[in-house]
Amino acid sequence: MHALPIFMSLQGRRCVVVGGGDVATRKVTMLLKAEAAVDIVSPELCAELAELESQQKLSHIPALFSPEHLDGAVIVIAATDDEATNIAVSVAAKARNIPVNVVDAPALCTFTTAAIVDRSPIVIAISSSNASPVLARLIRTRIETMIPSTYGRLAALAADFRDRVKQRFLTTQQRRIFWEDVLQGPIAEQVLSGQEPAARLALEKLLEHESPMQNKGEVYLVGGGPGDPDLLTFRALRLMQQADVAIYDKLVSKEVLNLVRRDAEMIYVGKARDQHTLPQDEINQLLLRLAKEGKRVLRLKGGDPFIFGRGGEEIETLMEHGVPFQVVPGITAATGVSSYAGIPLTHRDYAQSCIFTTGHLKDGTVDLDWPALVRPKQTVVIYMGLVGIEQICQQLIAHGLSPDMPAAVVQQGTTSKQRVVVADLATLAEKVGQAEMKPPCLTIVGEVVKLREKLAWFDPDKSN
Structure with missing residues (x-):
């Protein structure tokens, strides 16, 4: 973690924005939502900021920046298109130990602003530590679609009943379990669907009749x-x-x-x-x-x-x-690992069935149901078979599978450490040994393994 995410209370506190254009407008809008007292330092204001000034939502200092403008500020944001001014703001703020953000200049910042999902009093901030602000905004967009706008009302309901719940349940664990039940149950659904009075009544009744939550493991x-x-x-x-x-x-x-x-x-x-x-x-x-x-x-x-x-x-x-x-x-590993390895477990041309088996039994042996594993037109997926891979291949061949049958061993499938060894049954154990494969591994045996050369899509080396 490159930066500590914190939430700062700015209600009624002086925040200085240096700059009067569109970028400054976005920052001012954010500060006003936090109920900050905003002062803008700029010779001129764009139309939107001028309108906010006329509504007395901010104060305007019509001047070029001077370090004295930061006196009494709790944070400062530089949003000008003049590099020298931005540097001067950063230097002056740091000298006064005031948190400073310079738009699009991470090296000059002591804090950065995040992409925000606002469900006040619930607020979610997403930061990429300046690695990719666009990605942070895309993540915010996804979260916006997942969290209803009425979640703030749900938080407000919890705040209204917090003291009563604290009196009702004596331990932190009991209170947490109570709130988890409420916030994931019918009462929460009533709030989210706009039936807040009914939700409050239901919560009142629950507090009257609910016994202390003991032994609800x-x-x-x-x-x-x-x-x-x-x-x-x-x-x-x-x-x-x-x-x-x-x-x-x-x-x-x-x-x-x-x-x-x-x-x-x-x-x-x-x-x-x-x-x-x-x-x-x-x-x-x-x-x-x-x-x-x-x-x-x-x-x-x-x-x-x-x-x-x-x-x-x-x-x-x-x-x-x-x-x-x-x-x-x-x-399960069979479906996830095979998919990431580009090996479909069934295919109309190669396998009409699939069988899962473990590479060793409870007593540690590999005495498996070999006749069932060598039936034609099926895929065999072997869990925990790495240690006995040589014996497994020998037994499959001895019971009727061709030594040329394609097979694969996948190590740590679906992860950035995924490795795949493909061979035939006759040479699989040797190649796995040469590759020094280590658990967890999954073995796939069947004609479907041929398709990996064409269908392999996940390459962790290229994705890193």
């Missing part, structure tokens, strides 16, 4: 996808943001973990072949204990929790003890 079994955070579902992201504690494994990417609520407790229970930070039974008991303590527990898994993610084993324990839970499917 819950487990969220969430699929974190194959690595790229953009592949998360909306529901997964929402639950990741409201969890008290996150339990995650080795296959969850750093980029996905960064989206978990910042103050959530993070517990790593990663698994690798023959190496377990916590045995599965202990993970099951950990989920159970934390939920019974009243916590909202995020069980975050790579891919999909029900495809080689042991999600079924975990919810069995929760169901036996009556602990509420949610399961959020994720894009």
